[in-house]
Amino acid sequence: MLEVRGLSRSFGGLKAVDDVTLSVPRGQIVSLIGPNGAGKTTLFALISGFLKPDSGRVSFEGRDITGHKPHAICRAGIVRTFQVVQPFAGLSVHENIAVGAHTRLRDRDEALERAREVAHRVGMGAMLDRPASALTIAGRKRLELARALATDPRLLLLDEVMAGLNATEIGELVEVIRAIRDEGVTIFLIEHVMQAVMRLSDYTHVLNHGAMIASGTPREVTSAPHVIEAYLGHGAAARLAELEAGHA
Amino acid sequence: MAGWLIIALALALAPLALGSGRWVEFLELTLFVAVLGQGWNVLGGYGGQYSFGNAVFFGTGAYVQALLQYRFGISPWISLWFAIAGTAAVGAAIGWLSFRYGLRGSYFALITLAFAEAFHVLARSFPSITEGGRGVQLALNQDPDRALATFQFNFAGSFLAENGFYYTILAVFLASAFATWRMERTRFGAQLIAVRENEDAAQALGIDAFRVKLGAISISAAITAAAGVYYVQKYLFIEPGIAFGTSKSVEALFAPIIGGLGTVVGPLLGSFFIHGVGEAAKATIGQALGDRPGVDLILFGTILILVLAFLPRGLAGLWAALWRRLTGGDGNA
Ligand SMILES: Nc1ncnc2c1ncn2[C@@H]1O[C@H](COP(=O)(O)OP(=O)(O)OP(=O)(O)O)[C@@H](O)[C@H]1O
Numbered sequence: 001m002l003e004v005r006g007l008s009r010s011f012g013g014l015k016a017v018d019d020v021t022l023s024v025p026r027g028q029i030v031s032l033i034g035p036n037g038a039g040k041t042t043l044f045a046l047i048s049g050f051l052k053p054d055s056g057r058v059s060f061e062g063r064d065i066t067g068h069k070p071h072a073i074c075r076a077g078i079v080r081t082f083q084v085v086q087p088f089a090g091l092s093v094h095e096n097i098a099v100g101a102h103t104r105l106r107d108r109d110e111a112l113e114r115a116r117e118v119a120h121r122v123g124m125g126a127m128l129d130r131p132a133s134a135l136t137i138a139g140r141k142r143l144e145l146a147r148a149l150a151t152d153p154r155l156l157l158l159d160e161v162m163a164g165l166n167a168t169e170i171g172e173l174v175e176v177i178r179a180i181r182d183e184g185v186t187i188f189l190i191e192h193v194m195q196a197v198m199r200l201s202d203y204t205h206v207l208n209h210g211a212m213i214a215s216g217t218p219r220e221v222t223s224a225p226h227v228i229e230a231y232l233g234h235g236a237a238a239r240l241a242e243l244e245a246g247h248a
Numbered sequence: 249m250a251g252w253l254i255i256a257l258a259l260a261l262a263p264l265a266l267g268s269g270r271w272v273e274f275l276e277l278t279l280f281v282a283v284l285g286q287g288w289n290v291l292g293g294y295g296g297q298y299s300f301g302n303a304v305f306f307g308t309g310a311y312v313q314a315l316l317q318y319r320f321g322i323s324p325w326i327s328l329w330f331a332i333a334g335t336a337a338v339g340a341a342i343g344w345l346s347f348r349y350g351l352r353g354s355y356f357a358l359i360t361l362a363f364a365e366a367f368h369v370l371a372r373s374f375p376s377i378t379e380g381g382r383g384v385q386l387a388l389n390q391d392p393d394r395a396l397a398t399f400q401f402n403f404a405g406s407f408l409a410e411n412g413f414y415y416t417i418l419a420v421f422l423a424s425a426f427a428t429w430r431m432e433r434t435r436f437g438a439q440l441i442a443v444r445e446n447e448d449a450a451q452a453l454g455i456d457a458f459r460v461k462l463g464a465i466s467i468s469a470a471i472t473a474a475a476g477v478y479y480v481q482k483y484l485f486i487e488p489g490i491a492f493g494t495s496k497s498v499e500a501l502f503a504p505i506i507g508g509l510g511t512v513v514g515p516l517l518g519s520f521f522i523h524g525v526g527e528a529a530k531a532t533i534g535q536a537l538g539d540r541p542g543v544d545l546i547l548f549g550t551i552l553i554l555v556l557a558f559l560p561r562g563l564a565g566l567w568a569a570l571w572r573r574l575t576g577g578d579g580n581a
């Protein structure tokens with residue numbers, strides 16, 4: 001459903017995203033992992049039109065969307081959330097979500113009604129009238145998700161929606177995301193919380209220094225030595241293996 | 249809503265209750281500045297795009313209204329539509345040039361100021377069209393039977409002569425307040441507010457921020473132009489300084505900032521407060537110091553700073569907070 005081919009983007013001399021090729025099949029939950037600064041958020045920004053690639057193409061449902069404007073890409077059916085949450089701080093939770101709902105619905109009452117439904121779906125039903133600025137970090141992450149979901153996307157790009165949540169909250173959100181997928185929304189997510197990655201993903205891509213270094217099921221990639229090294233430093237895989245051998 | 253009916257009714261009956269004269273004049277000026285403020289509020293208060301040059305819309309509306317009558321003898325009732333629509337188009341053009349290139353914040357403020365100055369110079373520079381610095385003086389109609397046709401109330405019988413323009417600006421104000429009230433409840437209004445709150449998030453959610461801002465600046469221009477139409481019909485005169493000088497731009501932003509940004513009632517509250525304080529100052533400090541120009545400006549500046557520092561949501565916000573305290577309601581339990 002989403003095809004990324006040879007996508008690159010540099011900031012000054014830094015290759016933040018370096019010749020990345022990947023695809024996200026319809027109906028799946030695909031995750032993107034990698035150490036800090038690997039270029040994950042930049043890749044999302046390239047897909048969603050917030051940054052223009054230096055080279056490479058992005059296509060969605062067979063249509064080229066490379067370099068299209070963010071609002072056009074959203075209307076085409078791809079919506080992103082922000083790692084650094086971007087609530088409409090002066091508005092209530094209900095109004096925040098309604099902005100998303102308006103993308104498909106002109107009528108104000110219909111949009112408010114739809115926003116209410118979405119809020120219930122992500123477990124924010126009781127917070128509708130609360131000002132967005134009064135939410136906890138967990139609430140704000142949820143609001144990002146709710147607002148995005150209200151635009152009726154076919155592909156949802158989630159950038160670290162679990163960050164800063166406690167174990168219970170992560171468990172709840174994992175269920176919410178699964179339910180969204182079950183209703184037919186394809187999901188591509190960036191996540192550092194490995195527990196969530198393992199439980200959710202059908203497929204995982206690993207990015208390091210802008211380049212894709214591994215792809216496969218979550219189990220496959222997390223046991224690949226070069227992936228472990230990317231996270232823990234050179235020689236780490238060997239040391240881990242030694243440790244395990246020692247314990248055995 | 250009930251509040252607005254009371255406000256509208258009170259304002260409509262004011263000339264009957266107060267008799268004509270000083271107090272009605274005071275209200276008329278208050279409403280005039282409230283219209284300028286409402287025009288600014290649509291773009292600045294709801295859209296977060298602070299214009300420093302809304303006089304460009306006031307002046308364009310006024311000049312179109314004056315020149316169509318003066319040069320072509322067109323009925324003021326027809327020319328006013330050209331004034332409003334033409335100014336909306338000018339607003340869209342200025343918006344296109346500013347927003348296309350991503351000007352935000354103080355850059356946008358400066359570019360609008362520059363446009364107002366440019367129009368100021370243009371109005372002076374083409375006397376064959378605009379009569380240059382002398383300004384355009386419309387012919388006074390002295391025939392009572394043609395008072396309505398010429399949109400001039402001076403010889404229309406005593407009640408209209410006294411109050412005709414009060415009701416004109418009241419109608420314009422109520423129309424602008426209603427338009428703003430409606431706008432708040434449409435998709436366009438929600439998207440405009442979203443752009444103000446966070447432009448990136450708005451775009452991620454499918455909002456074409458550029459088009460939304462263009463819409464807002466056009467509405468802003470149209471409302472402000474209506475104030476220009478009123479001005480020309482009342483004074484039968486317009487010149488470049490009045491039309492495009494900074495004073496209209498400043499009044500336009502004072503009223504909603506003091507009254508409450510992004511609220512329907514803010515510009516009216518703010519304008520009422522500014523002029524109330526202005527009158528009171530004239531009666532007290534003015535008397536004490538003698539007639540010194542600028543005293544009121546110092547006062548307004550001080551008020552503006554105090555409001556910005558202590559009442560970020562203006563008088564409307566203060567009112568809402570007081571109301572919550574009085575009624576014990578919570579609103580954000
Ligand atoms: N707008 C920008 N200008 C300059 N450099 C940038 C910009 N955005 C990102 N970078 C740099 O590009 C690299 C990739 O950043 P990115 O935010 O994509 O990483 P990430 O994988 O999302 O990291 P994290 O896990 O910490 O969120 C980093 O070195 C970052 O400093």
Ligand SMILES: [Mg+2]
Pocket residue numbers: 040041042083
């Ligand atoms: Mg990131």
